[in-house]
Amino acid sequence: MSQKIAQVIVDVPTMQTDKPFSYRIPEELADLIQIGMRVHVPFGRGNRLMQGFIVGFADEKESGGQELKSIAEVLDFDPVLNREQLTLADAMRETVFSYKISILKAMLPNLLNSSYDKILTTEDKAIAKQYFGAEQALHFSSLDESKQALMMKLHRDGKIAVQYVAQSKESIKTKKRLALADENKLKTLAIAVRAKKRLALQDFLQTQNQIGERAWDYTDLVKLYSRDVVKFFVSEGILTLSEVEVSRAQGYFDTIAPDEHKVLNSEQEAAYQAIISSQEKPFLLEGVTGSGKTEVYLQVIAHAISQGKTAIMLVPEISLTPLMTNRFIARFGEHVAIMHSGLSDGEKYDEWRKIKSGKAKVVVGARSAIFAPLHNIGAIIIDEEHETSYKQDSNPRYHARDVAIWRAKFHRAALVLGSATPSLETRARAQQNVYQLLHLTQRASAQAEIPEVEILDMRKHLNDKSASFSEVLLDKISEKIAKGEQVVLMLNRRGYSSFIMCRDCGFVPECPNCDISLTLHMDTKTLNCHYCGHTTGIPHTCPNCQSKKIRYYGSGTQKVEEELSELLPEARILRMDVDTTKKKGAHERILSSFGAGEADILLGTQMIAKGLDFPNVTLVGVINADTALNLPDFRSSERTFQLLTQVAGRAGRADKKGEVLIQTFNPDHYAIRLAQAHDYEGFYQLEMDFRRKLNYPPYFYTVQLVISHQDEEEVVKKSYEIMALLKGNLSEKARVLGPIPKPIARTHNLYHYQLLIKYRFEKNLEQALNQVLDLTQVPDNKKLRIIIDNEPQNFM
Numbered sequence: 001m002s003q004k005i006a007q008v009i010v011d012v013p014t015m016q017t018d019k020p021f022s023y024r025i026p027e028e029l030a031d032l033i034q035i036g037m038r039v040h041v042p043f044g045r046g047n048r049l050m051q052g053f054i055v056g057f058a059d060e061k062e063s064g065g066q067e068l069k070s071i072a073e074v075l076d077f078d079p080v081l082n083r084e085q086l087t088l089a090d091a092m093r094e095t096v097f098s099y100k101i102s103i104l105k106a107m108l109p110n111l112l113n114s115s116y117d118k119i120l121t122t123e124d125k126a127i128a129k130q131y132f133g134a135e136q137a138l139h140f141s142s143l144d145e146s147k148q149a150l151m152m153k154l155h156r157d158g159k160i161a162v163q164y165v166a167q168s169k170e171s172i173k174t175k176k177r178l179a180l181a182d183e184n185k186l187k188t189l190a191i192a193v194r195a196k197k198r199l200a201l202q203d204f205l206q207t208q209n210q211i212g213e214r215a216w217d218y219t220d221l222v223k224l225y226s227r228d229v230v231k232f233f234v235s236e237g238i239l240t241l242s243e244v245e246v247s248r249a250q251g252y253f254d255t256i257a258p259d260e261h262k263v264l265n266s267e268q269e270a271a272y273q274a275i276i277s278s279q280e281k282p283f284l285l286e287g288v289t290g291s292g293k294t295e296v297y298l299q300v301i302a303h304a305i306s307q308g309k310t311a312i313m314l315v316p317e318i319s320l321t322p323l324m325t326n327r328f329i330a331r332f333g334e335h336v337a338i339m340h341s342g343l344s345d346g347e348k349y350d351e352w353r354k355i356k357s358g359k360a361k362v363v364v365g366a367r368s369a370i371f372a373p374l375h376n377i378g379a380i381i382i383d384e385e386h387e388t389s390y391k392q393d394s395n396p397r398y399h400a401r402d403v404a405i406w407r408a409k410f411h412r413a414a415l416v417l418g419s420a421t422p423s424l425e426t427r428a429r430a431q432q433n434v435y436q437l438l439h440l441t442q443r444a445s446a447q448a449e450i451p452e453v454e455i456l457d458m459r460k461h462l463n464d465k466s467a468s469f470s471e472v473l474l475d476k477i478s479e480k481i482a483k484g485e486q487v488v489l490m491l492n493r494r495g496y497s498s499f500i501m502c503r504d505c506g507f508v509p510e511c512p513n514c515d516i517s518l519t520l521h522m523d524t525k526t527l528n529c530h531y532c533g534h535t536t537g538i539p540h541t542c543p544n545c546q547s548k549k550i551r552y553y554g555s556g557t558q559k560v561e562e563e564l565s566e567l568l569p570e571a572r573i574l575r576m577d578v579d580t581t582k583k584k585g586a587h588e589r590i591l592s593s594f595g596a597g598e599a600d601i602l603l604g605t606q607m608i609a610k611g612l613d614f615p616n617v618t619l620v621g622v623i624n625a626d627t628a629l630n631l632p633d634f635r636s637s638e639r640t641f642q643l644l645t646q647v648a649g650r651a652g653r654a655d656k657k658g659e660v661l662i663q664t665f666n667p668d669h670y671a672i673r674l675a676q677a678h679d680y681e682g683f684y685q686l687e688m689d690f691r692r693k694l695n696y697p698p699y700f701y702t703v704q705l706v707i708s709h710q711d712e713e714e715v716v717k718k719s720y721e722i723m724a725l726l727k728g729n730l731s732e733k734a735r736v737l738g739p740i741p742k743p744i745a746r747t748h749n750l751y752h753y754q755l756l757i758k759y760r761f762e763k764n765l766e767q768a769l770n771q772v773l774d775l776t777q778v779p780d781n782k783k784l785r786i787i788i789d790n791e792p793q794n795f796m
């Protein structure tokens with residue numbers, strides 16, 4: 001095989017293209033290089049070394065006789081991307097408008113996109129003697145080219161082990177193990193009677209050996225028998241000491257008690273049977289809160305595993321709590337790999353390798369877990385499929401649901417989209433039989449009922465002594481606490497923030513870089529910009545009129561907590577919001593403390609709405625239901641309906657009856673009324689009607705383009721150019737709306753304008769959008785930023 005030329009997609013931020021570049025493969029690497037490996041290649045006039053991916057090979061002839069540069073270094077011993085992923089990247093590129101390199105990088109753990117080295121080790125004594133000298137391990141980067149090639153060959157023959165090590169950050173975690181090396185000597189070794197500890201260890205090792213145990217944790221034995229005693233057995237050649245790698249996530253598995261399948265009720269059983277018996281189309285599992293969707297997922301996954309297959313379970317980042325992951329670990333033990341943003345790069349990398357090596361059969365994770373390099377996938381499940389966090393809001397702007405559909409088809413796997421409040425897009429597809437609709441209409445736990453929801457018109461409660469709490473809600477809370485039951489209170493923070501205002505002149509401080517008022521943070525005593533991070537102190541006098549009457553507005557969770565503890569001094573309150581969950585593990589600690597009954601009230605933002613399953617919670621209060629209703633986003637009703645339904649679902653999940661109280665200034669809004677009635681069907685019909693009248697999804701598809709530049713004139717000019725380009729390429733039927741300034745017109749010192757394309761069928765759309773994308777690579781447009789967001793989830 002003469003594969004002299006490699007095609008490489010190179011990661012050059014300033015000069016992006018999907019076209020691979022050709023590089024010569026050095027002789028000594030010729031039969032080692034494979035598709036999907038990363039390499040360093042010289043690039044541009046300065047021949048700077050850049051990272052790239054091998055995506056193909058070509059014959060020398062095809063290079064057209066021109067002089068090619070050579071690959072400088074191979075970064076991987078085995079491909080980090082497999083064929084499926086490379087094919088997937090091509091498919092994604094049809095609907096995701098950023099360059100392929102960004103898609104390929106999104107498929108890998110961060111660690112592999114950063115700087116690291118490879119550590120080589122060997123168990124082969126001859127090789128060790130010849131190449132390693134006195135060293136235990138070699139750094140790959142310290143070897144010359146021919147040595148590197150040689151090491152790769154030895155690795156291929158199974159003689160060398162390789163580990164990636166982040167140069168900057170934490171490396172692979174190892175622990176010391178002791179293994180029994182000489183059974184005979186263990187039996188025959190004579191130990192003096194007074195050496196009690198040595199005798200004890202000898203005795204221990206013999207009994208262990210009889211039950212088939214031949215390896216032990218070094219620290220355990222040292223703790224029990226002392227370092228000296230252990231050392232003695234090693235020096236006698238009875239035990240050998242070695243370092244083995246441990247998964248940093250090991251901690252998860254040690255503490256969780258295994259759990260058995262529940263007997264499914266008839267609705268669950270019907271859904272389960274449908275899912276395991278056909279992979280023809282995706283399933284929409286529409287089940288009311290607490291209907292036992294998770295139990296169905298668990299059994300579908302168990303079924304896949306029993307068939308020798310693997311599974312991916314996606315959950316929204318925010319509900320990736322131990323509470324959630326533990327349910328999977330309890331069923332599938334060490335077959336589970338967990339991927340979420342709370343893990344360090346090293347930990348994520350560990351999980352990725354556990355998956356790649358085939359050790360993990362079930363991957364539980366947030367959005368990016370959809371790329372998990374599993375083979376032979378039998379089931380893919382997306383819980384809370386309506387969640388916007390499944391769409392990435394930076395490049396590459398992909399939706400995990402679309403990737404899931406592609407992969408499910410590729411593997412002929414069952415795909416389940418689950419939700420109590422499916423997105424309109426998904427539900428409409430089920431309506432048209434593109435998805436198969438499965439219903440769970442009852443709560444799973446025998447005594448549990450869907451809670452009753454009461455709406456409180458806050459306009460009538462303005463005279464109550466508190467601005468945040470009506471008397472009715474306060475009384476209810478006291479009543480529950482007196483009974484020893486628990487309460488969940490949600491403060492809707494979407495579209496809402498605290499700020500300061502001058503009472504004399506009405507001045508509100510704004511961010512100097514962004515057209516938005518600064519948010520008040522009481523914990524740090526600062527005003528912060530939520531877009532660019534600009535921070536400043538709280539002024540004592542008004543910068544505009546020098547008045548001293550600065551007033552604090554808004555009900556941050558902190559302020560509400562203070563108010564609540566004044567109103568109900570006896571209540572034990574736990575607060576959960578971005579401020580109290582900043583530290584690693586804080587989220588978990590708050591939830592487990594609440595679960596253990598150490599508090600009466602859990603007060604929090606949206607993050608408490610999802611996934612919580614606490615049997616003792618009998619009251620859910622929503623302090624402000626409507627703050628998100630007036631946002632300039634056509635999905636604001638849908639979001640409000642979903643959120644209220646979700647949070648209401650936290651009450652009365654076991655044998656105690658649940659109640660929900662919603663405080664609102666818009667008591668007649670249909671999103672609130674229909675959430676009260678638990679009427680998804682009614683909401684779906686009504687909202688679809690609006691969408692049809694206004695030509696919004698799911699009746700129309702949308703693409704949003706955001707054009708940004710420091711100079712407002714330039715943005716406007718370019719926006720019109722782009723609009724002309726689009727109109728010239730698209731049919732009459734497509735609508736191109738704009739350009740208009742974004743709702744927040746300036747952030748990070750950049751002006752943002754948006755164009756919105758609405759269409760039903762446009763065969764030139766992909767090509768036209770790629771043309772727009774390529775505008776970013778024109779030297780004249782260096783300072784221009786263009787975001788192309790296909791099916792945007794967020795219009796702010």
Ligand SMILES: Nc1ncnc2c1ncn2[C@@H]1O[C@H](COP(=O)(O)OP(=O)(O)OP(=O)(O)O)[C@@H](O)[C@H]1O
Pocket residue numbers: 262263264265268287288289290291292293294295296420444445446610611612613649653
């Ligand atoms: N077949 C069953 N028999 C008894 N209890 C069950 C059964 N299925 C589920 N449960 C219990 O019912 C409760 C709710 O189930 P689960 O959390 O799976 O519902 P869900 O639909 O995923 O909830 P949500 O979407 O509201 O988070 C859990 O405590 C679960 O253990």
Ligand SMILES: [Zn+2]
Pocket residue numbers: 502503504505506507542543544545546547
């Ligand atoms: Zn003023």
Ligand SMILES: [Zn+2]
Pocket residue numbers: 511512513514529530531532533534747748
């Ligand atoms: Zn700002």
